[in-house]
Amino acid sequence: MxxxxxxxxxxxxxxxxxxxxxxxxxxxxxxxxxxxxxxxxxxxxxxxxxxxxxxxxxxxxxxxxxxxxxxxxxxxxxxxxxxxxxxxxxxxxxxxxxxxxxxxxxxxxxxxxxxxxxxxxxxxxxxxxxxxxxxxxxxxxxxxxxxxxxxxxxARDPKTALQEWAQARGMPPPVYTEVKRSGPDHAPEFTICVALANGQQVQAVAGSKRQAEQAAAQELLAGLDAGK
Structure with missing residues (x-):
């Protein structure tokens, strides 16, 4: 083949x-x-x-x-x-x-x-x-x-790292919101938005809520690091 x-x-x-x-x-x-x-x-x-x-x-x-x-x-x-x-x-x-x-x-x-x-x-x-x-x-x-x-x-997962970042700056914990669910039941896709109290937010898509939350946290952390 x-x-x-x-x-x-x-x-x-x-x-x-x-x-x-x-x-x-x-x-x-x-x-x-x-x-x-x-x-x-x-x-x-x-x-x-x-x-x-x-x-x-x-x-x-x-x-x-x-x-x-x-x-x-x-x-x-x-x-x-x-x-x-x-x-x-x-x-x-x-x-x-x-x-x-x-x-x-x-x-x-x-x-x-x-x-x-x-x-x-x-x-x-x-x-x-x-x-x-x-x-x-x-x-x-x-x-x-x-x-x-x-x-x-x-070793720390992105959600934990993002929460620690927010707490270190006197902010409340990040808020995760399910924006959309799509796809068939056997292969769903979740769009999750994570938002900080300072207005910064990011959306990510994954096959489970947990994965989408982690992906969104990771992407937001990357943006925060880049903005240092």
Whole structure:
């Protein structure tokens, strides 16, 4: 099976040559493009999440042999959460290779955090099924790069960090409002607005309220940092 040009380019960016290229093609196929003859990436996403978790658990244990479970847990969560997966996906241009239905394409699906994070997990599973755990681990550690090394600084989730930012300046906690819910019941999309008392606000879209809140908080924090 030949890879489409954009998927072939992705193969080069992740650093793995597939013996079974159909796995990578499936990993970048969103459910909006599935059909009786074309499988989507949902099952691969499920597997990739578990492979990523094992890779990061091993990496954290090796990095800090004295850390307690209580210290390791937030670091682990920071590395495997959907936001981290989406960041890596953006680094490798994964959105360019996604196969999306028309509605997802028109609504900016290639930039959506939930879709990018899910696809990144699916790519991890594709490499695992194609070449085994060692190959998947090598790819994950290469793509996550120095995120593992700086994880303590990133361990707080964006909502917590934004609340601490506001409190440090005498503001009340940020307010999160559901602006819109769209999509079918099995694949909803939530638009969440986060607002500060000083009037600054940002909206974000994700596949769950929690993910959308985290994404909105992250984007607002990035703007606050840029404005320093």
């Amino acid at each position: 030949k890879l489409a040009a954009e998927v072939k380019a992705l193969e080069a960016r992740i650093g793995h040559s597939f013996a079974r290229p159909e796995l990578l093609a499936r990993a970048v196929t969103h459910s909006s493009m599935s059909s009786p003859t074309r499988s989507d990436n949902q099952r691969l996403e499920f597997l990739g999440d578990r492979v990523l978790g094992l890779v990061m658990a091993e990496a954290l244990l090796a990095k800090d042999k004295a850390a307690s479970e209580g210290q390791l847990a937030p670091r682990f969560n920071a590395l495997v959460r959907k936001e981290a997966c989406a960041d890596v996906a953006r680094d490798i241009g994964l959105g360019e290779a996604l196969k999306l239905g028309r509605s997802e394409m028109m609504s900016g699906g290639r930039r959506k955090q939930a879709l990018l994070g899910d696809a990144m997990e699916a790519v991890i599973a594709a490499v695992y099924l194609d070449a085994g755990f060692d190959a998947a681990r090598d790819m994950v550690l290469r793509l996550w790069g120095d995120r593992v090394g700086r994880v303590e600084a990133d």
